[in-house]
Amino acid sequence: MQVVVPFSATDPKTRLADVLAPDERREFSLAMLEDVLSAIRATGREPRVLTTSSIDVDAPQTVDSRPLTPAVNDVLAEQKDTAIVMADLALATPDTLERLFSTPDDVVLAPGRGGGTNALVSRHPDFRVDYHGTSYLDHLRIAGDVRASVTEVDSHRLATDVDESSDLAEVLIHSDGSACQWLREAGFSLSVTEGRVEASRDGKG
Ligand SMILES: Nc1nc2c(ncn2[C@@H]2O[C@H](COP(=O)(O)OP(=O)(O)OP(=O)(O)O)[C@@H](O)[C@H]2O)c(=O)[nH]1
Ligand SMILES: C[C@H](OP(=O)(O)O)C(=O)O
Helix, strand or coil: CEEEEEECCCCCCHHHCCCCCHHHHHHHHHHHHHHHHHHHHCCCCCEEEEECCCCCCCCCEEECCCCHHHHHHHHHHHCCCEEEECCCCCCCCHHHHHHHHHCCCCEEEEECCCCCEEEEEECCCCCCCCCCCCHHHHHHHHHHHCCCCEEECCCHHHHCCCCCHHHHHHHHHHCCCHHHHHHHHCCEEEEEECCEEEEEECCEC
């Protein structure tokens, strides 16, 4: 099975712009990518990064500047036994990824909170992706259209993609990898405001 990690290199994580400057978003995205690549490697597989432009990373990379969906669909068309794991899964562990990779079905989906598809395995030659919006529901429909059998992997860690500032607390709580270290060095820590846990910067709630 090939394992491919899509990565947006140019202006990543725009939904974190309220708390991170453009350079910081790039650095933090690369730290999350490192965590995801390490977790995949620890399952015994060698990941390949599918990036919008060339990046400094210790892994094979393919540059494809097209939007996510056509870039991933070309990968699926090349080889039917493929896993796609998003680069913003800072909580991913080897165990959770192994559960995804070793679930035997034509299509295995790890949904994200909010309806996205954070990771998937396709072993069906005709399955294709349609990312953004409620892509999880779209992927169930597409699998049905090509008569592929589907299993969902129910995992808090794989469901937690880091998109918005409220997701940063999850990284500080559940990870000790590069992304967590990057946040701590940038001055983020956990705080509790009116009973709600948040990641706040330099002690500012
Ligand atoms: N190769 C490739 N990867 C992408 C592209 N857009 C997003 N990604 C990656 O796909 C995953 C999910 O990305 P999103 O959270 O939807 O988008 P994002 O650009 O990281 O963040 P936002 O700007 O906040 O939407 C992450 O691993 C991104 O790095 C793209 O156009 N091409
Ligand atoms: C790629 C996209 O990610 P989201 O925009 O949901 O974070 C999706 O999962 O369809």
